[in-house]
Every structure is written in C-alpha cells, then in structure tokens.
Amino acid sequence: xxxxxxxxxxxxxxxxxxxFGSGAEDDSDSGYTVRAAFDNGSFLVPGEVVRIAGADVGxxxxxxxxxxxxxxxxxxxPHSVPGKAIVVMKITDPxxxxxxxxxxxxxxxxxxxxxxxxxxxxxxPRAPGSEPAPELSVIEDGEPGEGQxxxxxxxxxxxVDLDLVNNIMRRPYRERFSIILNELxxxxxxxxxxxxxxxxxxxxxxxxxxxILATLASQDKTLARLARDSxxxxxxxxxxxxxxxxxxxxxxxxxxxxxxxxxxxxxVDRVDPGHVRGARRLQRI
Numbered sequence: 001x002x003x004x005x006x007x008x009x010x011x012x013x014x015x016x017x018x019x020f021g022s023g024a025e026d027d028s029d030s031g032y033t034v035r036a037a038f039d040n041g042s043f044l045v046p047g048e049v050v051r052i053a054g055a056d057v058g059x060x061x062x063x064x065x066x067x068x069x070x071x072x073x074x075x076x077x078p079h080s081v082p083g084k085a086i087v088v089m090k091i092t093d094p095x096x097x098x099x100x101x102x103x104x105x106x107x108x109x110x111x112x113x114x115x116x117x118x119x120x121x122x123x124x125p126r127a128p129g130s131e132p133a134p135e136l137s138v139i140e141d142g143e144p145g146e147g148q149x150x151x152x153x154x155x156x157x158x159x160v161d162l163d164l165v166n167n168i169m170r171r172p173y174r175e176r177f178s179i180i181l182n183e184l185x186x187x188x189x190x191x192x193x194x195x196x197x198x199x200x201x202x203x204x205x206x207x208x209x210x211x212i213l214a215t216l217a218s219q220d221k222t223l224a225r226l227a228r229d230s231x232x233x234x235x236x237x238x239x240x241x242x243x244x245x246x247x248x249x250x251x252x253x254x255x256x257x258x259x260x261x262x263x264x265x266x267x268v269d270r271v272d273p274g275h276v277r278g279a280r281r282l283q284r285i
Contacts, residue, residue, distance in 0.1 A: 032090070032091045032097040032149075033061065033088055033089065033090050033091070033147075033148045033149065034088075034089045034091060034099055034103075034120075034136065034148065034149050034151050035086060035087075035088050035089075035139065035145040035148040035149065035150050035151065036086070036087045036088075036089060036105050036118070036151040036155075036156050037066060037072035037073070037081070037084050037085070037086055037087075037150075037151070037152060037153040037156060038084065038085040038086075038087060038105075038107060038153070038156050038157070038158055039084060039085070039153070039157075039158065039198055040085060040107075040158050041063055041085025041086075041087055041107065041158070042085075043114050043115075043116050044060065044063055044085070044087060044107060044116045044118075045060070045063065045116075046059075046060050046061060046062050046063060047059060047060060048060045048110070048115065048116055048117055048118070049110075049117045049118075050089045050090075050091065050105075050117070050118045050120060051117055051118070051119050051120070052096050052119075052120050052121065052122055055093075056093075057091055057092065057093040057095075057096040057120075058089050058090050058091040058092045058093065058096075059089070059090055059092070060087055060088070060089055060090075060118065061088045061089065061090040062088045063085065063086065063087055063088070064086045064088075065082075065083060065084070065085065065086065066080070066081060066082055066083060066084040066085075066086050066144075067080075067082060067144060068080060068082040069144075070082070070086075070143070070144040070145075071143070071150070072084050072086070072150075072152060072153045073152050073153040073154060074150075074152040074154070075152070075154050081153060084153060086145075087105075087107075087118065088145070088148065089105075089118060089120075096122055098122060098123075098135065099120075099122050099123070099135065099136045099149060099151065100122060100123035100124075100132060100133040100134065100135055100136065101133045101134050101135070101136060101137075102123055102124045102133040102155075103120065103121060103122050103123055103136065103151055103155060104120070104121050104124075104151075104155045104156060104157075105118050105119065105120040105121070105151060105155070105156045105157075106118070106119050106120075106156065106157045106158060106159055107119075107156075107157075107158040107159065108159045109159065109161050109162075112163075135149075136149035136150060136151060137149065137150060138150075154197065
C-alpha cells in the first residue's frame with residue numbers, strides 16, 4: 001500500500017511539474033508584443049494572423065485607437081498623432097522575436113470575405129557582415145502600451161483592396177469619385193506633407209525608393225569621383241578603339257579555333273613528361 005501511495009505521489013508531482021513548466025514557456029512566448037500604428041486598420045480584428053515571409057509567427061492580440069498623449073510617430077522626432085489605428089501583435093514564434101528599428105508591416109487582404117492579416121518584415125535585407133539595426137525600443141512604464149515594442153506609424157501601411165478599386169467604375173461611385181477629385185485640391189491645400197506621408201506608407205515601394213535615393217545622395221562625392229576616374233581610364237582606350245576592337249575579334253577567333261581542337265588540346269595534358277623532354281633535346285640537336 002505504501003509503495004502504491006508513493007508511486008501515485010510521484011506521478012502527480014511529475015504532472016504538476018509538466019503543467020507549470022508548460023505555463024512558464026507559454027508566458028515567455030507571449031511576452032514579446034509589438035505595438036504597431038497604422039493610418040487605417042479597418043476590418044482588422046483580434047485573432048487574425050501575423051506573418052513574416054509567408055509563415056505564421058503570431059496573432060493580433062487587440063486593436064485600439066491612439067490617444068492624444070500617445071506617441072506613435074518618431075519622425076522627425078517622437079510625437080503623438082491621435083486617431084490612428086493601433087494594432088498590438090503577439091509574436092509567438094521565438095525565431096522572430098527580434099524586430100528591429102527598420103522593421104515594417106502592411107495590412108493585406110486574406111480572402112474575398114474581408115479577412116485581413118498583417119504581413120511584416122522583422123528587418124530589412126543587409127549585406128553580409130554589416131551590422132544589424134538596433135532592436136525596437138520598449139515603451140516606458142506609465143505610457144500607453146508600456147512594456148510593448150513600438151513600431152512607428154511611418155514604418156507601416158495598408159494595401160488597397162481590389163474591390164474598392166473596381167467600385168470606382170460603378171455608379172454612383174464613379175460620379176462620387178469625380179466630385180472627390182474636383183474638391184481634392186481645396187481639401188488638401190494645406191495638408192500636402194500629410195498627404196505625401198500617407199501615400200508613402202500606402203505604397204512601400206515609394207518608401208524604399210526614397211531610401212535608395214537618400215543613400216545615393218549621401219554618396220554623391222563617391223559617385224562623382226567614380227565617374228571622373230572612369231573617364232580617365234576609358235580615355236586611352238577610346239584613342240585605341242580600333243586596336244581594342246581588333247583584339248576582341250582575334251580573341252573570339254582564337255577561342256573558336258581552340259574549341260574545335262579541344263580534344264587535341266586535352267590530349268597534350270596526357271603526354272608523358274619524359275617524351276616531352278626527349279623531343280626538346282632532339283630539337284636542340
């Protein structure tokens with residue numbers, strides 16, 4: 001009886017250890033949350049998936065609207081933008097719990113029924129050996145979303161659904177769209193910078209193009225020196241362009257002739273070195 005009781009206690013202890021250990025692991029997985037700000041989060045609800053490179057890495061934990069005292073943008077300096085969509089994403093896959101400051105997310109349609117998912121990139125591609133960007137900063141205590149990692153407004157966007165584009169061609173949306181275009185200039189006359197920011201966030205390709213142009217602009221002196229040195233190198237070749245063209249033509253003829261005799265050329269490699277030395281002595285005699 002004592003042996004049976006001891007065995008039962010050991011089984012219960014092992015089960016409790018497994019349960020509490022699993023709970024601790026779940027708590028660690030749920031501890032990495034990203035608080036992303038979007039211009040528009042329509043039809044996005046908690047429970048929808050977060051993906052990176054097509055793989056499910058987490059879920060949307062909650063959605064809310066930014067408050068007047070909540071910092072959601074870091075450019076040109078940290079400031080609040082009330083009325084923006086806030087999406088709290090719980091990243092459950094440990095392999096992707098390392099969002100960097102150059103991360104970005106975009107809301108995409110998942111089906112024709114209106115479901116959405118958040119497509120993220122934890123960091124931008126970099127050359128081998130280059131330093132990675134710093135990790136996303138954690139929101140301080142006392143601030144909205146404390147303990148979460150802020151992904152600012154300028155890093156995120158939302159894809160325009162195809163059905164909304166097609167609706168423009170239908171009545172009465174076609175007439176309404178023309179009215180909107182007519183009044184667009186007056187309505188946005190003093191908000192050009194905000195409109196530009198929204199367009200860039202709606203199309204990530206525009207944002208990446210701006211980043212490329214900024215990189216080229218920062219290296220303008222290097223590019224100018226490259227163009228100048230290239231001119232100095234190509235100038236002598238331009239003066240001998242007939243000889244260069246003849247060299248290229250003769251090289252092509254040589255390569256063609258070598259290709260026709262490749263079997264004979266390969267057989268030379270198999271000649272006995274002793275025979276070669278003997279042939280050379282006969283030539284000297």
